[in-house]
Each structure stands twice: as structure tokens, then as C-alpha cells.
Amino acid sequence: MELILKNGLPHQEKAVNAISNVFGEGSFEKSNRYYSNPILDLDKELLLERIKFVQKGNTVDLEYVNLNGIQNYLNLDIKMETGTGKTYVQVATIFELHKKFKINKFIIVVPTLAIKAGTKQFIQDSYTKKHFKDVCGYGTEIELQVLEAGKTKKGKKFFPSTVSDFVKGSSQNANKIYVLLTNMALFSNRKDAMLNRDDYDYGPEGFHRPVDALKATKPFLIIDEPHRFSKEQKTFEFITNDIQPQCIIRFGATFPTVTVGKGVAKKTIKDYHNLLYNLNACDAFNQNLIKGIAKEHFEPLSNKDDKVKIISVQSKTAVKLNYIQKGNTTKSFELKKGDSLSLISTELEGIIIEAIGTNYIELSNGQTKFQGEEFVNDIYSSSYQEQMLKLAIDRHFETEKINFDRKFKIKTLALFFIDDIHSYRKDDKSEKETYLKNTFEKLLLEKINEVLPTLSVENDSDYIDYLQASKLDISGCHAGYFSQDNTNSDEEIANQINEILFDKKKLLSIKLDDGKLNTRRFLFSKWTLKEGWDNPNVFTITKLRSSGSENSKIQEVGRGLRLPVDENGNRISNEDFKLNYIIDFTEADFAEKLVKEINDELPKGFVITEERLQKVAEKLGLSSDDLFTDLLIKKFIDRNKNVVIENSNQFFDEYPDFAAGLSTGKIVDNNKGKERKVKIRPAQYNELKSLWEAISQKYLLFYEKIENDDYLKNELVGLFKKDVFTDVIISSSRQELNTSDDGLMMLNESSGIQYKIIKRLPYGEFLKRINKQTNIPILLLNQALIQYATSNEIDKDKINEFSVANFVSKFNDWKTNNLAGRFSYGKTNIKLNATALTFANGTPRSEITQGIIGTKFIEGNPSEKYLYDRFAFDSPLEKDNILEQVQEVVVYGKIPRRSISIPTITGQSYSPDFMYVVKKSDGNKILNIIVETKDVKNESDLRNIESVKISCAKEFFKQLTIDGYSVAFHEQMSNTKMKQIIEDVLI
Structure with a gap:
């Protein structure tokens, strides 16, 4: 098949015309150098007048018009949403500027190698050349030079041939347009950089530095994805200071931001600079220029918005896991064989790690979980990813059947973003099972077998043949591309990469050139396929990994927004297509965030409401009419109460009460950054030593x-x-x-x-x-x-793993309700080994990680009676305890998380929060106190399982006292001060 480009699409024509209409017949003078572009007359007043005329025709909002300006070069901005054909418009602009004004030296700068490869492929493809030369009638061709990183060689130092060929191309040649394509990494002002060096043996037209040769061509320079090229970056400085293009044209769906204003008037805005055309996401969706989006996720079976991810398995002895909660709050755990997953969450009560392999763990519920795998944190512990795969396959087949029933079929593709490469592609150095690939192939085969009997031989013969071919070669239905594949010599992998990255026409074809059916339509990647890669027939994107990023949501779905093409290469634009976007429940608010992002990009203007005017006037002791008149005279606003952008900084400085929003620094996150270390004070530990060793002893739970x-x-x-x-x-x-x-x-x-x-x-x-x-x-x-x-x-x-989980859960509840008072504790003879606070020989450690005594942190020096040298806590009540000064306290400290392991009848271990050594003011009575803090007002507010654990703890400390070490155990509610507890104990 050949892809058929369409000319005359209104939204693309507007963008091309917006740029060419900035210039007129007298805008350029002929250069006296054969290799140079015509010289732009930088008449700022005239150019700004033309720019405003174009903006008015394209209804660019006043908010953006007021950002216009011209420096020692002309900057023009075109905003086009992802999927609307920016690359096409870039190339069309090149042809149009050449046709009207004889501009024939263009440099295209892109941020990444992937975008570079995509742009190169588009410009050089035969259907692109044919389209612009014959269909559009330009009658000329682009001679593309691609700048690549040079390799240092001994001997002669050759001037970069791509730069030489670009520079020597004659501006008098009406049939040639010279384009230099490069990525931003090669635009460096380092002295030893390829374009900056001056030690080449020969340069064109006497230039010894490539950058000087490029500058002499007076190029027009195109920037793709401008959000990756902020004006503070070295690359942009190199462009403006060293290349010195006459005109910079920025094409992007997203633009960089800048901060303007001071104090309370400080705000962040898009850094538009002469925005000529604004095809935003809202317009693109409304005009059916891109696919619509249908977001979908599974609710967890237990309605608990959290999950567990296996991060790494360490030498068959331990496993690192992350506990991920909704909103992407993450806590890390390291568990060993025999540990209960209830240490991570009470919802996993009763599930034990029975074995640890090289890259997997075996659980007591019979399941095997592999490194990189995620599973829902509920009583069923079922593979959530498996259900996401099944949903994605179902949605794919729904769409595929519709697309196959057309007169001209549409090849339907699905894209999966995964986290663990080796869950899909076999690692020769590891025994790890490719569990994700195996699960996908199993589910795909099941779906094909489910769909085939529902089809009619009379009406669906082509689709039956397609599914039968898929069934015979399940592995051929999918392919993967990952960054590490670029160094892989495997022939099959190389074929997959070529088809995914470069042979778009093959991937879009239902039949291959030899007549065989092309069933490859499921693609797997690890975010490698980002900007620069696109395929119009992606109808389903499944994000099996939760990025947790705050990247642009529209960029995340961007790989699937383009309108599809049929089997003949025709773009289909007269239908309402939907992209299925499947995510996990931790990003359940994705659609809301996407809608907000789209709506927030709409121009809001700077308008003062009458209500705001009255409130500020009242505060200043003025009438609203007098204040309005004052603002109008000072030209801070116009008659319609719009803030005059040019004077906005002075306006907010003089009238800060009109500023809205939160000042910088009002919200901070003290938990960001590196994990802090907390020092253990040795003198204070010695005061606590006997108490610590007593509560660290191993005890067993015995039932009657x-x-x-x-x-x-x-x-x-x-x-x-x-x-x-x-x-x-x-x-x-x-x-x-x-x-x-x-x-x-x-x-x-x-x-x-x-x-x-x-x-x-x-x-x-x-x-x-x-x-x-x-x-x-x-x-x-x-x-x-x-x-x-x-x-x-x-x-x-129903004799299944879910019924097992149901029964185990109900049995644990039964134990809680029926075995209270029917158990006891017994001390073991196990020798006390290393603990969270001590080494195996009993000496105290010098420091511990802050996170195990508190996730929150404040600056300051704790009391000399406190065990640690820093404040770390988890709740406001814990913070109060640490800060509270009680005279009778000798020493006190937060008990490190999960360091004390008291067995309970719930099947889980229990570890309290604080330990205190106190004495009466006369010094005659010394007591040990263990405290469990609960930041609730009453015991009735505690969950049943928490109440049972506390009851068990009371029995444990009674036994500890019987065994010869007296310890008082108390629970503390939010309305109880620590001083009150201590005084009650000392009575």
C-alpha cells in the first residue's frame, strides 16, 4: 500500500498561510551570495502590523496577541495539537516560502533522535515527494542533509560533508530546496563540538568553522516540539547567538512556560512569541481532526485503591516490594521467606511468602509473582495486569471487527506500554519467565477461539481467514521495541524494530506484498515510542505501568490520536473515531486531569470582575467608580476591565489585592529529595537499653x-x-x-x-x-x-483461589471474635540478635534511616532526653509527643517501624509506637512505659482489627511483667496528652 497525503485540509492550510502571509513582496532583498537566502527586511513596525493582521484572521486571543514582539530575528509560533499533522505543515511551509519568496535554505532542529528519524523518513518517502511535487504543484524537491554525530579520526580532519553540501547548494536553483535536519544535541557551543571546531583541513567558501558557514546562509530555522527548547537552554542560545537565523518558526502542541511578575503578581504563562495560529486540543477534538478518547480502568475487587509491585528479588533471600496507593503514594518494603504480606497491608492478611526464587516469589495462596509484576492489594490478590490485558484485547477486537466490515478495511493496531522489559522479551542471562508475553498469548488465543464461532462464513470470510492466520502464528501477531534493542543482533528482533519504527506502510497493511496476511497488530514498548513515532491506526493504548508522572496528559495519548488510514492509504476523516485508553485504578482521575489540561489551555484573558473591583475598592476605602477611573487613567485596564498586558507587572505591584493564586513557597513538600539519616544518641540509648532488649525478645502465641x-x-x-x-x-x-x-x-x-x-x-x-x-x-x-x-x-x-481467600478472611474474623481471652504468650530461648537500633553484639548503631521512625520531618533540635537527633513522625499526635516536655521522663524515643514483632490472634505481628523510661520527682520509682498512639478521639473509632491488636499487646506486656521485666502499656488517643498518661502510671 501507499499512504495518500491530502492537500487542502483547512486546518493545515491555515497554518501554512499564517506564516507566508506575514511576508509581502517587499519583505526580502536578493543576496549577493549564491549560497545565501534572500535577506529579510526586519522592519519591526511593518512586520508587527502584518502579524496582528494574521492573528485577527485566525482569531488569536488578545491574551496571546499582547505577547508579540520582534528581536534581532523574527520568531513565529504555530500551535497545532498532537495528531493534526505538524510535520506535514512544516514541510508544506518550506515549499510555500520557497515558491513565494525563493527561500531555499532551511534548518530543522528536533529534540530527539526518534523525532529526527520520523522527520527524515517523512521527507524522504516517495509518497511525500510525489505529493508536494505533483499533487500540490510545487514542481520542486527537497534535498535533505541529515547531520549526524561525527567520529574523531586520526589524520585529516574532514569538514562535515552534510554541512558542506547544504551550504554549497545554490539559492538560484529553482528546482531544489536545501534542508539540514539535526537534533538538539549537535547544536552545542562547546569549543570541541563538531560545528564549533576550526581545525578542519578544508571548508566550503573559505569557512573553517561549520557554524560560520551555516550562519552565512541566512537560514530560516524550524524548531519542532518547542517545549523541549526553552529560551534559557544552551541550545536556544547557540541558535540565536551562533547560527543567527533570520527567522525562527516554532511548531508544537506544547510550548515552554515562563514566569512573569513579582511577589503576589508572580505567575506562569506560555512563552508564545508572535503566535499566528492556535489549533488547541479543544478545537482539534471539536472539529474531529483527531480521535476522541475513551478512558477505562478496572476498579479493584475489594474497592481498595492500592496495589503491590515486586521491585527486585535479591539472591533468593529477600524481595523488595513497593506499596502503591491511589495518588501514587509509594512505600518500600523488604520481606524475607516466611514473612506475611500483612506487613505491607492488612488487606493481605494470611498470605505468606513461602519461597523466593531468582526472579519470583511463591505465596501461600498458591500464586507465583515475578519481578516487575503488579497485583491488586485485596483479599483476592489476583493479577490485575491480566485483567487489563484481557480488557485491552476485548476492546481491540470490538474495533477490529468494525474496521474489517468496511468496504475498504482499516488495519487496527494496539499499543501496550510496559514496565519490565524481560516480562515480554527473554533475557538470555536470566531464568526469568516472560510471564507478560505468555499471559498475553494465552488470552489472545482464547479470544480468537471465542470470536471465530460467532462469525458468518457468508459475511465474514475475510475476517475468519485473518483470525485463522492469527491463530496459526500467535507470536507473529505481536512485536516489541525497547531502547536496548538497538544493540541486539537477533534477526527476528531486528525485523520487528524495522517494521515498528521505519516500515509504517507494512505495519498498516493487512496483506503483505507476497499476498500473505499480515497479522502483526499488537505492539509492546517501554515508553520508547514517544514523540516522533506515530501510527494513525493505533486504536487502543494500554498503560500496564503507572507512570505517576505529571507530564502532559495529551502527550501520553498522543501516539493514538491521529485519524486512521484504510488499506489503500486514504485518510478517513468523516467519522467519530475513539481511542481506547486503558490504565490502572491508581490513575482513575486521568480523564479529569486531561479535561482540565485541555480547558486550562483555552485563553482566559485577564479580566477584573465587578465583584472583585468592589471588594478591592472597599478594602482601599474608595468607591468602585473612583477605583475604576484610577485604573483606566493609569492604563492598567481598558474600558472592558481587561488588564493591559504590557502594564500588568506594574499593575499587580501597585494593586497586589487584585492578584490571585498562591505565592511561591506557600506549599512545600519536606519529603522530597534524598532519604535522611537520623543519628542514635548513644547516652540516651544506654538509658533505654534494658527496656529495648526486653521488648525485643521473641515470644510465641499459644491458643487454648x-x-x-x-x-x-x-x-x-x-x-x-x-x-x-x-x-x-x-x-x-x-x-x-x-x-x-x-x-x-x-x-x-x-x-x-x-x-x-x-x-x-x-x-x-x-x-x-x-x-x-x-x-x-x-x-x-x-x-x-x-x-x-x-x-x-x-x-x-467456585472451588477456586477466591473462595480460599474468602474463607481465610472469614476465619481470621472468627478468630478475632472467638479466641479473645483464649490465648497466652511464652518466651522463647532464641538469642537476641541484631535489631533496628543495635548490632548483634548489643552495641547501638550510629544512625538509622528517617523513614522507619517517621515520614514527616521538621527542622530543630529535639530535647536531650530524646533518643534521636532529629524530629521525624507520622501523625500530628506523634509530633506533639516528641515536642512535649515532661519533667518525669528520663529518656524516650519513637520505636522504629516493625522492629518489635508481637504476634497477635489476627495472624499479623504488632509493633507499638513509643517507649519511655520515667521516674518520680523524688527519684525513688523508675518505670518503663510503652505507648501506642492512635490519632482518633475515641476507642470506638478504631477498626476492629486494630482493637484486637491492642488487646493482644496488653496481654503480651502482662506476660513480660510476669517474666520479670515490668512494663506498663497504654494506648493514647488524640485527646490525651502524654503527660497525663505518665502521671497516671506514676500514681
């Missing part, structure tokens, strides 16, 4: 023996009756972007998808998994299930 097995069996039967065997349904939430009557973007809820999840287990495995997580004898479980089945039918599909 239940003599009557029938009692326990009947209790188990009762638990099975509590909806243990239920269908598990996961539902997606889908939102579509639409336009309101006033032209703003808005969200509409759309129909999502529901899946019934079936994870059937063999009966014996079902019993074993419950046994592993509860220690209930398998025989007793079997007897209870037999008794349950006499009056309740059990669906075989």
Missing part, C-alpha cells in the same frame, strides 16, 4: 486447646455458609471525552465491561491452600465441607 473437634467443625461449616463460594466479578469504569454547548471539554460515563473471573483449583489443592494460611487440619476441613455439602450444592467453578 479446643477439646471438642465437633465444636470447631460446626464453626467451620458456619463459615462456609457465609457466602464463601460466590462469583467474582470485576468491572471497568469507562469515560468518554465530549464537548459541552459552550465549547469546553467534559466527561460522559460510558458502558464498561464486567468479567466473571474463574480460577478453578483441584479439590485437594483447595484444602491445602486453606491449611497453609490457617493451620486448620486438612482432615477437619474436609469433614466440614462434606457436612456443608449435604445441604448446599457447591459449583465446581
